[in-house]
Structures are given as structure tokens and as C-alpha cells.
Amino acid sequence: MEVLDVRDLPHPERPPLVMKMLEEKGELEIIVEVNPVPLIQMLKEKGYSIESRKEEDYWRISIRR
8 A cells, every 4th residue: 555645745735635646546545644534534425444543643544445
């Protein structure tokens, strides 16, 4: 599974990039500084399964179809 660290990206750029990567790869793991509840909700509505876990000072979110 490909890992994408979005912590240095501006917030508005994150969802479009995540969606593009998911369309290309089918699954993705993102690293982000907070639990991205709005993004998770949007992905669940689109049929993705989500696993999120807190690690030290960031969140690791696994996304699968």
C-alpha cells in the first residue's frame, strides 16, 4: 500500500490529492497531523473502508475500497 504524507500540504489540497491517488491505486495510507473526520466521512460515503490509528504526534489512515 502506498503511503502519502500530507502534513506539509495546505488543507484544501489534501482531499483532491487523496481522491486522485485512490482512483489510481485503489488503496492508500495517509499520514496527517489530526484525525481528518470530514475526509473520513466523505470516503465512507463513497464506499471506502477506513482504519485510523494515532501514532506519536500524527495519525495514520488506511483507506481501501
